[in-house]
Amino acid sequence: MTPATAKSVAPGNRCPCDDVLKNCHHGLSIGNLRKAAIWRCLPLFLCMAQAGSVCGQEPSSPNAVTADPVLAFKTRDLGQVNEGYVELAWNEIKGTAEYQVIDDQDRIYYRGPQPQAFISGLDDGTFRYLVVAVDADGNILARATEPAIVEVAHWPLAQALALMIVGAIVFVAIAVTITLGALRSRHDGRASRGDRPAEEG
Amino acid sequence: MSLTVSIIAATHVLSPTAGYVMLAIFGVMWVGLGIWWGRRATSYDGFAVAGRNVGMALGTATAVATWITSNTTMLAPQFALQLGIWGAVAYSTASFGLFAFAPMSGRIRQLMPTGYTAVEFIRRRYGQLGAVPFLLISLFYAITWLISMSMAGGKLLEVLAGIPYPVGMTVVILVCVLYTLFGGMYAVIGTDFIQSLIILVGLVVVAIAVLTQVSVTDVYEKLGTNRPMLLSVLFPAALMALFNNMLFGFGEIFHSNVWWSRAFAMRDGVGPKAYLLGGLLWLPVPIVAGFLGLAAPALGIGISEPDTVGPLVAATLLGTGGALLVFVVVFCSLASSIDSLLAATSDLIVNDIVEPLVPFEVTDAAKRRWSVAAILFLGVMSWSVAYPNVGTLATVLFFAGPMVGSCIWPIIGGLYWRRASPEAAAAAMVSGTVFGLIAYFAIGWFVASLVGAAVSGIVFWVLLILKPADFDFRSLSEPEVRGVRLAHETPEEQREQLS
Numbered sequence: 001m002t003p004a005t006a007k008s009v010a011p012g013n014r015c016p017c018d019d020v021l022k023n024c025h026h027g028l029s030i031g032n033l034r035k036a037a038i039w040r041c042l043p044l045f046l047c048m049a050q051a052g053s054v055c056g057q058e059p060s061s062p063n064a065v066t067a068d069p070v071l072a073f074k075t076r077d078l079g080q081v082n083e084g085y086v087e088l089a090w091n092e093i094k095g096t097a098e099y100q101v102i103d104d105q106d107r108i109y110y111r112g113p114q115p116q117a118f119i120s121g122l123d124d125g126t127f128r129y130l131v132v133a134v135d136a137d138g139n140i141l142a143r144a145t146e147p148a149i150v151e152v153a154h155w156p157l158a159q160a161l162a163l164m165i166v167g168a169i170v171f172v173a174i175a176v177t178i179t180l181g182a183l184r185s186r187h188d189g190r191a192s193r194g195d196r197p198a199e200e201g
Numbered sequence: 202m203s204l205t206v207s208i209i210a211a212t213h214v215l216s217p218t219a220g221y222v223m224l225a226i227f228g229v230m231w232v233g234l235g236i237w238w239g240r241r242a243t244s245y246d247g248f249a250v251a252g253r254n255v256g257m258a259l260g261t262a263t264a265v266a267t268w269i270t271s272n273t274t275m276l277a278p279q280f281a282l283q284l285g286i287w288g289a290v291a292y293s294t295a296s297f298g299l300f301a302f303a304p305m306s307g308r309i310r311q312l313m314p315t316g317y318t319a320v321e322f323i324r325r326r327y328g329q330l331g332a333v334p335f336l337l338i339s340l341f342y343a344i345t346w347l348i349s350m351s352m353a354g355g356k357l358l359e360v361l362a363g364i365p366y367p368v369g370m371t372v373v374i375l376v377c378v379l380y381t382l383f384g385g386m387y388a389v390i391g392t393d394f395i396q397s398l399i400i401l402v403g404l405v406v407v408a409i410a411v412l413t414q415v416s417v418t419d420v421y422e423k424l425g426t427n428r429p430m431l432l433s434v435l436f437p438a439a440l441m442a443l444f445n446n447m448l449f450g451f452g453e454i455f456h457s458n459v460w461w462s463r464a465f466a467m468r469d470g471v472g473p474k475a476y477l478l479g480g481l482l483w484l485p486v487p488i489v490a491g492f493l494g495l496a497a498p499a500l501g502i503g504i505s506e507p508d509t510v511g512p513l514v515a516a517t518l519l520g521t522g523g524a525l526l527v528f529v530v531v532f533c534s535l536a537s538s539i540d541s542l543l544a545a546t547s548d549l550i551v552n553d554i555v556e557p558l559v560p561f562e563v564t565d566a567a568k569r570r571w572s573v574a575a576i577l578f579l580g581v582m583s584w585s586v587a588y589p590n591v592g593t594l595a596t597v598l599f600f601a602g603p604m605v606g607s608c609i610w611p612i613i614g615g616l617y618w619r620r621a622s623p624e625a626a627a628a629a630m631v632s633g634t635v636f637g638l639i640a641y642f643a644i645g646w647f648v649a650s651l652v653g654a655a656v657s658g659i660v661f662w663v664l665l666i667l668k669p670a671d672f673d674f675r676s677l678s679e680p681e682v683r684g685v686r687l688a689h690e691t692p693e694e695q696r697e698q699l700s
Contacts, residue, residue, distance in 0.1 A: 085283050123429050154430070171444055171448070178301055178617075181616065181617030182308065185311070
């Protein structure tokens with residue numbers, strides 16, 4: 001399944017509940033609600049109660065089509081990361097068998113049923129990702145229209161090497177201390193038949 | 202975390218029925234074996250330190266099993282997935298902690314032939330000035346580790362078999378509490394022996410099976426295209442993590458009563474060899490586990506949560522048989538660490554919190570009863586905190602990195618240098634913790650232990666010169682005298698002061 005076959009989503013058919021849905025991490029299933037912090041989902045119920053009649057109405061235009069599900073990243077601007085890995089998350093789409101995360105060169109970075117992806121090993125640069133929801137028959141249910149953007153700028157190599165050298169010095173100091181201490185302890189133990197431990201200053 | 206659990210439940214690789222059956226079989230087996238081995242734990246010495254007569258085979262097995270935690274099966278692949286080849290190497294350096302502790306265990310046994318805990322050593326070596334921060338760090342580390350392992354148990358069982366988190370987490374804690382309760386250190390070390398065999402055989406089978414299905418060349422080529430930094434020799438974060446992880450491991454092993462209690466439990470002369478051999482057996486485990494993490498992107502296995510990459514890749518590649526194997530390995534690694542923590546932390550509570558506070562001589566039978574109460578308390582507390590499954594609690598364990606890193610020098614100095622003073626030890630622990638935590642927030646988790654160990658080392662050495670003590674190591678092998686003793690006082694001088 002290629003992203004090119006995705007159905008277009010009419011931006012105008014966006015339900016006001018979507019923003020709340022994006023912020024409520026637990027979806028609507030009973031099983032999920034059981035584990036969820038209920039108060040976090042409360043705005044969703046209020047939204048459904050108050051705006052449900054609006055959401056459920058047919059569009060006012062007689063030519064409008066039924067709203068397609070909207071797929072969007074929870075955070076689009078992921079800012080700058082220094083370790084080359086990033087976590088992407090998006091809203092769930094009902095009936096999805098698999099989500100696919102692709103970059104702007106159509107390389108697939110994630111395929112799986114969960115609305116969350118972990119991508120690592122990125123070099124310096126700016127990366128843009130899109131997500132597509134696919135059903136069990138391979139049909140595209142929805143695709144994000146706006147990419148998630150992350151800028152990777154690894155820590156300065158000089159800083160990394162400096163800390164590595166500090167670590168090596170600490171390691172060597174510990175190893176030498178233990179080795180000398182153990183040798184002296186053994187020597188002193190032998191000298192006094194094991195009843196007088198080492199006394200080093 | 203709630204989100205994670207809810208979504209990964211749909212992708213488990215073993216049927217819930219199979220999971221429940223395995224859970225029942227191994228749960229009953231561990232409890233039965235714990236009761237069987239624990240029948241000798243009639244005295245407190247037997248219960249807390251297995252009669253101080255653990256031999257080479259059991260000693261090595263318990264070192265390996267305890268150090269192969271759920272962190273090894275979850276975090277080692279995560280390290281590789283996050284930090285590439287250096288990440289797997291960095292994780293394997295944790296075995297250096299066992300190598301370094303090998304000679305120290307002999308020294309500990311020599312200095313304190315009747316000792317019980319690490320805090321007891323610090324208290325007698327440095328007085329309350331050193332004991333208070335050390336006890337706080339030890340309890341923080343032990344309790345957060347215990348809770349995070351309990352949570353990991355529930356989470357992994359849900360990932361692998363679809364067993365609901367509360368059920369899996371409860372069963373894991375219940376089984377471990379039961380057999381530790383009945384058998385103490387006898388049961389812990391006995392079950393560790395079988396668990397280590399299962400873990401090592403399981404990992405070898407998984408490694409062989411994965412390597413027959415995955416081409417290393419293919420993994421290399423695909424990573425080079427999509428994830429180039431995972432193969433880079435000059436990956437800055439990974440380079441910083443290399444010694445940080447090693448020092449985290451040093452700090453964990455050097456300070457934790459899990460390892461000290463084993464040093465006290467092993468027969469004279471066994472500790473150094475057992476820890477050395479345990480480290481050698483443990484060394485390749487993170488490399489094998491790490492390869493699973495590196496293979497995931499190349500195999501197109503979508504990873505949502507990096508800490509589940511290892512079990513998911515193994516189970517996905519190896520099918521139902523592999524999933525069963527992974528389930529058993531994971532359950533064994535969880536149990537072998539949780540039981541050790543329950544036993545070692547209950548020793549801390551009895552010997553270093555309750556006993557010093559009571560104004561009368563404590564009998565052996567009373568300490569045995571208190572241990573049972575402490576294990577029950579730890580089990581109930583872990584269950585209560587782990588039940589809501591709040592993900593941020595697991596990340597709290599990473600705060601322990603700089604804390605335990607700052608304990609390295611006070612422990613080494615305390616074991617080998619008579620000039621190491623209480624002031625140096627306390628200042629080293631506090632300064633190392635503070636600066637390590639600053640580094641944690643300013644740079645990242647991958648430098649916190651390194652900074653903590655480096656700063657505490659500098660402070661310790663400076664105060665060693667400016668404010669030296671003159672400690673008599675022979676006092677450690679004598680019966681402990683109640684009350685606060687200054688570091689430079691001999692037990693005789695202290696008795697005179699008290700009288």
